[in-house]
Amino acid sequence: MTRSILPASAAFLRKRVPGFAPALVLAAGLAAPLPAFAGNLYGLVIGIDDYQHITDLKGAVNDARDVAGTLEKLEASKVILLTDADATRDNVFASWRELTELAGPGDTLVFHYAGHGARQEAILPGHEELDNMFLLAGFDETGPGVNERIIDNEVGHLLAEEKEATVVFVADSCFAGDMARAADFRAEVNVRVADVRVDKSSDRIADRVRQLGEVEEDALQNVIWLYAQDRNKVTQEVRIGEELRGALSYAFSRALEGEADGDSNSVLNTAELKRYVNSSVKRHTERRQRPEVNAGSRDLEILLHDAAGTPAPSAGLPELTLYTTPGETIPALSGIRKVDSKAEADLIYDGDGSSLVYKTGDVIASFPAPPSAEALQATVDKWRFLAFLIGFAETEGPELDLSDGSRTYVEGEQVTFSIRSSGNENVVLFNLASNGAVQLVGPVRRGKRGLAAGKLRPGRTDSFRSAVIPPFGADHLIAITTPSPMPDLVDAVQDAQQNNDLAALAKEIGHTLDGQSFGLDWVGLYTRAKGDLQ
Template structure:
């Protein structure tokens, strides 16, 4: 679809999720922001994280020194207000300045209004707070053709469009209702009745984003995926918006020079969204038209929170049980505020994002649950360590739920260092050292990497089922301290012991780190 929106992901009006890299090409260049977040819909299912997203991005833009930011939340974000705010910013901005336009809320699709203008015969839309498919609410939407026209009229500016929304697709994996309420940013609706919006001209409908070299998009999901709100720091969020705001605060500054460029932003956001969503979202960067390199001045990255305990909800347990008192590094919480949910009756352990990560069984002890908690805390540490130096670790062919006997593979790529260390955190929390294994007859396990050559490991799905997590670390030399720690803990439920040892072994070292979950079922 020739729409900006379309370009990105989720076949959305580029809505699909675009992401930003703004900055200045000269010392005088300024950054402006138009930030929209809508949770409270009058006629569509409400969301819970879009306003959190908008406030976070607004704060990040102001912190990094944006000259002017317009924040529109819920009912304030009307069609007229958004379009007028855009005009105000483009009128004030000078050539070479950057405008960041971010949207968090529902997206949708409808039949194209100019026949033949879209390859899939569908226009993509932002659905605003008062939207419905009949008058007067059907005016409260913005279409991809309109967005394209806005951008085409501002070719003297750099534009960053972040759309934490989707227009079509399905869930990567199912959502277990024991984890709470599932909220997605796909707002389906019927045919528009008595449309009050003017039909675009054929010229407007034919606008091609590839003709513009001043725009950078980041898509939060692929066309076949849905944007699911997830829990981050005990708050509902969009993974794209959270990652983007964190990048602006300096966490994407790989070389620690106080600036973030296009490549750093792309790498950071891509891996951060995938990791934080447990592979449920794969952001798509679509810089059509070869946009100019953009560099953004940023501050120091946010500090990591390694010591914060996990929050756990125990459900379907006997009244007045003492299970919580037997666990360490855990704060008991209501299900809606928990990182992990332990269904005591079935023995299943779930994440707040709807995945069953372990089947402990109905006779599971507090020690069994502790092993999963320790593993989850280690994964949180790994996610933070991986942010500024990510290594791509992917499940092939996809991150769906894989069944017993299925053939899959792990692929590593994007490495800049020649030596590899890898280990697995099994379903039950067992540490399993994998490589380097220099005596193994298969050279892939020797721990050597060649730049530009991905490494692929075929696997077959077998019991026990749940979620394994394969961790890979690339460095210029093998880390003897880390390897010795992994060998000593190999075969033990010792993620809790590995946490401080891993941080100590990596402290002050140059490395890339990545991990991926492998979700399985019988």
């Protein structure tokens, strides 16, 4: 349901440029980088939380300040930050044109937007039924505020005004209302979409869009596009660290700070950006979001000489925050800090339902009432372990997926997992059940202690099936790939399988992979019993 305001992917260009072949453009964007970085960096960064007439957001300004601050750390020549009431239509257009006048060949311009998206009936005939649009701070459904929006066609022409520099367009927004998995009402979930109606009698933008007409493909070949979600899903705000954020904006900032620099040459290119953003967003949203990164005929090259670098993750399990409904008491738990609001919580405990809900709105475990301290601690440690894995910035990793996407699967249903690697890799594959139990799984071969890493062939997809059985909630299949077999890693997983000590497993993984080339991916399988409401 969600779509970018102006994706250079199939969604936008099938609408705007008949006959466009998106695969060819993407392939061009992932070509070898330019031989040398030469040029200046500019940014127009927009973030809106405080909407005057529609529902507010809570993390868009955090996103904008983070992106703007990162650009400034990279010694950008000029960064224009527009937040809340300053994010007017006139200011956006004027600011962009100011930057395009400064930019020249070899330069890079970033256009970043975090805020509400929406859809309306298409203005230009003969294409899709709906236009996508950005909603600015003063947008209203009627009166002068109707014109405080920007239509996708306008954005295309706006970006096409820059004909020499490389343009990086980042849209941390969405345009419809469906989710990969239903969000539990007990979680505080904000989505960046507004269901609005445009009063045509007040609209002054439709005539401009008709006058502009379609955007020609050739005018967009210098644009690299990042958008938070595919057209059928919602973009959520999610708590990362101490703040509500958009996962795409967070990933983009960290990529610019050097975490995406896979070859450690202090230059960020499109292939590195694509890999890192895809991995980071999926990790922080439990695959509720699947971002897309596409490119025109140019590659991206941003010099990262002032980046702080990627800190090594802590070898221990990190602390999580927990909110309990008023009047509920739970056993004492380690690795947990209690908070007073859902917005601050990684985990939400509802005593009436004896359930744990994750910050993304997923029910991750249910317990007999009252739950034992051991059961709660095991589930909490499982999520602390996943938080530990998020801290790794690995090299090119494997791709794990589910046959039918990241929906909720029902008891007895057959599920097919797939794993694919771009290289000739050894893989250690294990499952973390919803109750924290560790299970080493295939593909495997015999080793010094009975099981060792299996082998993945380049470009080949391996798959295996499993049935949905209790305990219900969230299982996570985890894959670690390395160029050579790592029996010590297999031993550590086997030990955790026997003693359920995830802290020891985290320590061993950190020790074993330290200084090594490795890949890492995981996928959550969300399940429920037959008859349970989704």
